[in-house]
Structure formats: structure tokens, C-alpha cells
Amino acid sequence: MKKTIRAGIIATACFLIHTAHAQKQFIVKANEVKATIQPTMWGIFFEDINFGADGGLYAELVKNRSFEFNMPMMGWKLVNDKEADASTLIINRQQANTVNPRFIRVSRNNTAGTVQLINEGFKGMGIKQNEQYNFSGNTLAEGTIHPTGNNWQLYKTNCIAAATEAKAVLSVAIEGKGSIDMDMISLFPEHTWKNRPGGLRADLVQLLADLHPGFLRFPGGCIVEGRDLATRYQWKKTIGDVNKRKLIINRWNTEFAHRPAPDYYQSFGLGFYEYFQLAEDLGASPLPILNCGMACQFNTAEVADMEQIDPYVQDALDLVEFANGDLTTKWGALRASLGHPAPFNLKMMGIGNEQWGPQFIERYRLFAKAIKSKYPTIQLINSVGPDPDGDKFTYLNDTLRKLQADVLDEHYYRSPSWFFSNAKRYDQYPRNGSKIFAGEYAAQSVVAVSPLNRNNWLCALSEAAFMTGLERNADVVSMASYAPLLAHTEGWQWTPDLIWFDNLHAYPTPNYYVQKLYGNNKGTQTVPITLNNEAVAGQDSLYASAAIDQTSHELIIKIVNAAGKAQQGNILLEGINKLDTKAQLTLLQNNNTEAVNSFDGIVNIAPQQQEMAIKDKTASLLLAPYSFAVIRIKIL
Numbered sequence: 001m002k003k004t005i006r007a008g009i010i011a012t013a014c015f016l017i018h019t020a021h022a023q024k025q026f027i028v029k030a031n032e033v034k035a036t037i038q039p040t041m042w043g044i045f046f047e048d049i050n051f052g053a054d055g056g057l058y059a060e061l062v063k064n065r066s067f068e069f070n071m072p073m074m075g076w077k078l079v080n081d082k083e084a085d086a087s088t089l090i091i092n093r094q095q096a097n098t099v100n101p102r103f104i105r106v107s108r109n110n111t112a113g114t115v116q117l118i119n120e121g122f123k124g125m126g127i128k129q130n131e132q133y134n135f136s137g138n139t140l141a142e143g144t145i146h147p148t149g150n151n152w153q154l155y156k157t158n159c160i161a162a163a164t165e166a167k168a169v170l171s172v173a174i175e176g177k178g179s180i181d182m183d184m185i186s187l188f189p190e191h192t193w194k195n196r197p198g199g200l201r202a203d204l205v206q207l208l209a210d211l212h213p214g215f216l217r218f219p220g221g222c223i224v225e226g227r228d229l230a231t232r233y234q235w236k237k238t239i240g241d242v243n244k245r246k247l248i249i250n251r252w253n254t255e256f257a258h259r260p261a262p263d264y265y266q267s268f269g270l271g272f273y274e275y276f277q278l279a280e281d282l283g284a285s286p287l288p289i290l291n292c293g294m295a296c297q298f299n300t301a302e303v304a305d306m307e308q309i310d311p312y313v314q315d316a317l318d319l320v321e322f323a324n325g326d327l328t329t330k331w332g333a334l335r336a337s338l339g340h341p342a343p344f345n346l347k348m349m350g351i352g353n354e355q356w357g358p359q360f361i362e363r364y365r366l367f368a369k370a371i372k373s374k375y376p377t378i379q380l381i382n383s384v385g386p387d388p389d390g391d392k393f394t395y396l397n398d399t400l401r402k403l404q405a406d407v408l409d410e411h412y413y414r415s416p417s418w419f420f421s422n423a424k425r426y427d428q429y430p431r432n433g434s435k436i437f438a439g440e441y442a443a444q445s446v447v448a449v450s451p452l453n454r455n456n457w458l459c460a461l462s463e464a465a466f467m468t469g470l471e472r473n474a475d476v477v478s479m480a481s482y483a484p485l486l487a488h489t490e491g492w493q494w495t496p497d498l499i500w501f502d503n504l505h506a507y508p509t510p511n512y513y514v515q516k517l518y519g520n521n522k523g524t525q526t527v528p529i530t531l532n533n534e535a536v537a538g539q540d541s542l543y544a545s546a547a548i549d550q551t552s553h554e555l556i557i558k559i560v561n562a563a564g565k566a567q568q569g570n571i572l573l574e575g576i577n578k579l580d581t582k583a584q585l586t587l588l589q590n591n592n593t594e595a596v597n598s599f600d601g602i603v604n605i606a607p608q609q610q611e612m613a614i615k616d617k618t619a620s621l622l623l624a625p626y627s628f629a630v631i632r633i634k635i636l
């Protein structure tokens with residue numbers, strides 16, 4: 001696969017030798033509005049894969065805090081010396097607490113010696129110097145906590161870290177004689193996103209905010225489906241008191257034999273309320289995806305009996321009420337009681353994740369009927385399967401269009417050459433009927449599922465080229481999101497990913513910067529940009545789109561030069577009376593298509609800003625080899 005891709009680039013470069021000196025004459029017709037760009041156009045897709053939630057976005061540092069993993073002591077160990085004579089016992093109080101049945105009892109028969117219950121965190125705990133850490137546990141804490149009485153009680157204490165450490169552990173030292181019961185042993189940094197107690201990792205959310213995403217799709221992804229129906233995502237079990245959110249296994253725990261993750265679970269500390277809140281913080285439209293009565297078809301392919309599907313449909317109806325209902329409704333009142341009386345403004349939801357086949361259509365019809373009759377304005381998003389072509393795709397593409405589905409969710413995990421050659425994919429799509437959500441895409445440098453895939457510049461550049469085609473067809477494509485979003489450098493199952501992080505840091509990939517340039521230079525309407533009277537979609541390895549921003553009164557032009565040679569471009573700006581004489585140019589460029597970003601301050605690909613002159617309504621620029629340029633010009 002890799003060889004083929006390389007060959008493709010060489011061919012392109014050879015071809016360009018003949019044309020390198022020619023001036024490319026682009027024409028923009030700024031008064032010919034072609035399509036309205038939806039505010040949702042460029043968004044993000046969060047899935048709890050690669051330790052994206054627990055161990056990632058969710059700032060909890062303690063792994064298996066409630067002893068509910070299949071192996072209840074996973075992540076924990078008791079360290080004691082002989083003198084202390086201590087022991088642990090995992091006790092199950094299923095009758096009294098069905099969602100969080102287990103707790104730990106530590107007994108010591110001697111006041112001498114030391115006893116420590118140690119938690120290893122998620123690949124260690126990232127602790128930052130001078131940051132305050134808030135520790136809490138049901139009964140007991142370190143040093144300053146003196147538990148009393150026989151009832152469950154929440155105790156808290158804080159400490160300030162004296163040093164920065166990526167691989168810290170938490171040690172709960174127990175003194176005295178007797179036994180102590182503990183559960184929900186938790187450690188958070190004080191500075192979470194917006195300093196919310198029990199909140200999200202601020203550095204990661206900031207990277208998401210910087211993308212200015214138009215929507216937030218959550219919580220997946222295949223975890224919506226589960227390996228089987230028992231482990232599907234059920235939003236009602238993820239809201240309210242974190243002590244009462246029942247932990248389940250994460251399907252990525254066992255999915256890939258080459259990347260096993262035996263300690264991957266879902267605590268749901270990041271649950272549906274937090275997702276809605278995050279969407280609101282980001283100014284993004286929430287897009288929850290719900291299980292449609294089908295487990296992952298790559299795994300068990302288990303389906304809910306059509307006779308017993310009502311609870312699934314009810315979950316969808318109740319979610320609309322939870323997000324939008326007023327305080328007189330059951331679920332609206334619950335939202336208010338959790339701290340958000342104002343509605344979350346839910347406008348769309350996904351029915352099923354990446355489903356296919358007639359069993360999906362059967363279930364989709366039922367959901368669509370129930371949801372549309374109660375909430376006619378809610379837009380429904382439907383998958384057209386895991387691939388952008390083939391039998392599964394064609395069946396769903398035809399059938400869902402006949403059923404007048406609102407939005408079709410197309411997924412493409414394909415080679416960079418696929419992305420380059422599909423820049424015209426939507427040029428011939430029907431302009432009426434179902435809209436397109438490019439719901440999961442990422443160029444794969446080797447091949448999908450390969451652990452050797454890298455977030456290299458060629459992949460990012462091919463996505464930038466493809467996205468000019470999405471923008472040009474904004475009347476057909478209403479939303480798009482790269483996938484997956486986050487990956488822990490030690491805990492990942494899937495690569496490539498938009499943002500890589502470890503316990504202390506995160507770094508944006510070249511692909512991230514492509515998304516960022518689109519998200520920050522969206523525009524409100526598309527206008528044509530042509531080369532030799534045609535859309536710029538691969539001629540001489542050039543790709544382009546243009547938009548106007550009616551709010552800021554600017555013309556925005558995006559150009560990809562995927563050739564290994566610089567090309568001279570003159571962009572004639574027609575249909576505008578008066579333009580500023582200077583423009584802002586933002587550039588992503590690297591001569592090495594295999595270049596990547598990484599930790600240790602290595603940023604090979606990052607936006608560079610410069611000013612450029614506009615003369616006689618013409619923007620002239622030398623398009624650097626392997627570059628993506630965004631130009632913003634004020635309309636006066």
C-alpha cells in the first residue's frame with residue numbers, strides 16, 4: 001500500500017516539471033453565491049477510544065476508583081510490612097447498591113509498621129508542580145483525614161504537588177489499628193476545564209476549543225453499539241451522581257489483539273450531561289448518537305427483538321426532553337436539577353452508529369417515525385455503513401434516500417490518494433434530498449487498522465484537498481469531522497488520531513492544523529473559484545475552494561498545492577467593487593510529505609502567518625511545494 005502511494009507522488013512530480021513555469025490563472029466570482037455553509041460545517045467527533053475519556057479528557061487520575069473492574073483490584077496494590085499485619089477484602093453489597101456494589105476493606109491488626117494502598121493511575125498519573133490536587137474517598141484519606149463513625153461518608157483533602165511527574169502513583173497510607181472500608185477513591189487536579197470539580201483536562205479541551213468546532217458528535221463510535229447489547233452505551237446510566245453511574249467495560253478493551261487494553265473501562269464520569277455542557281462551552285451544536293437496538297456488526301451483530309425495541313426508542317425520545325424540555329417535564333426538570341435549567345438546544349441526533357443491512361432499515365423506520373412525530377424539527381443522522389462504497393453502502397444510500405432520510409453519515413478511512421482523487425466526490429451528488437455528513441474520515445498512511453499509520457503531512461494535505469470539495473459542495477455536505485479525535489501515546493488502539501497526548505502534555509498533528517484552519521476560516525457562503533473554467537480539484541495537483549464571510553465582510557480562499565514543486569498562482573478576484581490592498585495568508589507547508597509533529601517541541605507542521613498584497617484585484621502568490629494556504633481579504 002505504501003509503495004503505491006509513493007509511486008503516485010513521483011508521477012505527480014514528474015508531470016509538473018513540464019508545467020512548473022506556467023502561471024496558473026484562478027478566477028474567483030465573489031458575487032456568485034453557490035451555497036450556504038452551515039454553521040455546523042466543520043465539527044469534531046469524540047469517541048471513547050485510545051483512552052479518550054477515562055485516562056484522557058476526564059481528569060480523574062485514579063484508575064478503577066470504585067473497584068468495579070472485572071478484576072476488582074486492577075490498578076491497585078497493597079504494600080505493607082510484616083509488622084502491620086494488614087489485609088484487604090473486596091466486599092460486594094449488591095442488594096444495597098446495584099450500580100456500585102464493590103468496595104475495599106483494609107484491615108490491620110497492629111499499629112506498628114506501614115500500610116499503603118497504591119493506585120497506579122492510567123499509565124501513571126501526570127502530576128504538575130504547584131498544581132493543587134483534590135483527593136476524595138468514601139471514608140479516609142491521607143494524613144489529614146480522620147474518619148469517624150460507621151456510615152459511608154465523603155471525605156476530602158487537598159495537597160500541592162512539589163514537583164512535576166508523568167508517572168506518579170497515589171498512595172493511601174493507613175494508620176492505626178482496625179479496619180476501614182473505602183470506595184470511590186478519587187484524585188483530581190484543581191485546574192480542570194473551567195475549574196469544574198470532577199471535570200475535564202483543561203489542556204485537551206483548550207485544543208478542542210481552538211478548532212472552533214461547529215458540532216460535537218458523541219459518545220462514539222462503536223462504543224455506542226457495544227460488543228453486545230449488554231455493553232451498549234445507555235445515556236440514562238451516565239448522568240447524575242458519579243457514585244451511581246454503573247461502570248462497564250469499554251469495547252476497545254478487547255477489540256484489537258495487537259493493542260490489548262485490559263484496563264479499559266467506562267466510568268462514565270464523563271457522561272451525557274458533561275458532553276452537552278462541553279458542546280455548549282465549545283459553541284458547538286450537540287450531536288448525540290444513540291444505540292438503535294443493534295450491537296456492533298463487526299462483533300456479535302446482536303439485535304434487539306423488534307417486539308422489545310420500545311425502551312431503545314424511548315431513550316431517544318427522552319433524550320430530546322432531557323436536552324430541550326422545559327422544567328415542567330420529567331427529563332427537563334432532571335436537567336435543571338443537575339445544574340442546567342436552560343435547554344441545551346438539541347437539533348439533531350444519530351440513530352445507530354455504523355450499522356448496515358435491512359435490520360438497520362427496519363429499526364431506523366421505527367425510530368424515525370416515533371421521533372419525527374413527536375419532535376418534527378429534530379434532524380436525524382444515519383450511517384450508510386463503514387465504507388464509502390460497495391454493496392452495504394449502495395443498499396443504504398439508495399434505501400435511506402427513498403425514505404427521505406435527513407442526513408447520511410459517510411465514513412472514509414482511505415489512502416491519501418483516495419482523498420486527493422475524491423475531491424470531486426460530491427460535485428455530481430443530488431442537490432435536493434438527503435444531506436451528507438462526512439462523519440468519520442482520516443487518510444491512512446499505510447492502511448486502515450494498521451498500527452503503523454502515521455499522522456504525516458501527506459495525509460493531512462490530502463485531507464485539506466478533499467475538504468475543498470466538501471466546502472465547494474456545502475449545499476450537499478452539511479457537516480464533517482475527522483476521526484478519531486484523541487489518543488494516549490501509551491494507551492491507543494487506533495492510529496492515526498487528531499490529537500496525541502500523554503499524562504502531562506498534548507501535541508497537535510498536521511491533520512489538527514488542517515482542521516483548525518478550516519474551522520477558523522469557515523465563511524458563510526461558497527463562491528466559485530476556477531482554473532480553466534473548471535472547479536479546482538486536481539488539475540496540476542491543485543485544489544481550491546472559496547467562500548465569503550458575510551459577518552466579517554471577507555473573502556476566504558483555500559488552496560492546496562499537492563505537487564512537489566512551487567507553482568505560481570494569480571487569483572483574479574471578480575464581482576467585488578472594492579478590496580483591501582493587503583490580505584492575510586496562513587500557510588501550512590513542508591517539503592517532506594512524511595514529516596510528522598511529536599512531543600519534545602518538534603513541530604514540523606504548524607500555521608505560519610504573513611501579509612500579502614492585493615493589486616488590481618489580483619492576489620499573486622508562489623504556491624509552495626506541498627502546501628495548504630488560506631487567504632483572507634477584507635471586502636471594503
Ligand SMILES: *[C@@H]1O[C@H](CO)[C@@H](O)[C@H](O)[C@H]1NC(C)=O
Nearest residue numbers: 084085086087088107108109
Ligand atoms: C486480624 O485479627 C482478626 C481477629 O483477631 C483475625 O480474624 C484476622 O485474621 C487478623 N488479620 C490478619 C491479617 O492477621
Ligand SMILES: *[C@@H]1O[C@H](CO)[C@@H](O)[C@H](O)[C@H]1NC(C)=O
Nearest residue numbers: 134158189190195196197198
Ligand atoms: C479543590 O479544592 C479547592 C479547595 O477546597 C476548591 O476550591 C476547588 O473547587 C476544588 N476543585 C476541584 C476541581 O474539585
Ligand SMILES: *[C@@H]1O[C@H](CO)[C@@H](O)[C@H](O)[C@H]1NC(C)=O
Nearest residue numbers: 388389397398401428429430
Ligand atoms: C449515493 O446516491 C446518490 C443518489 O442516487 C448518487 O448520486 C451517489 O453517487 C451515490 N453515492 C455513491 C458513492 O455511489
Ligand SMILES: *[C@@H]1O[C@H](CO)[C@@H](O)[C@H](O)[C@H]1NC(C)=O
Nearest residue numbers: 401402404430431432433434
Ligand atoms: C430531486 O429533484 C429531482 C429533479 O427535480 C426529482 O426527480 C427528485 O425526485 C428529487 N428528489 C428528492 C429526494 O426530492
Ligand SMILES: *[C@@H]1O[C@H](CO)[C@@H](O)[C@H](O)[C@H]1NC(C)=O
Nearest residue numbers: 564565566590591592624625
Ligand atoms: C522546499 O523546496 C523548494 C523547492 O522545491 C525550495 O525552494 C525550498 O527552499 C525548500 N524548503 C525547505 C524548507 O527545504
Ligand SMILES: CC(=O)N[C@H]1CO[C@H](CO)[C@@H](O)[C@@H]1O
Nearest residue numbers: 071072073074075076120263
Ligand atoms: C490483583 C490484580 O488484579 N492486580 C492487577 C492490578 O492492575 C494491574 C494493571 O492495571 C494488573 O497488572 C494486576 O494484575
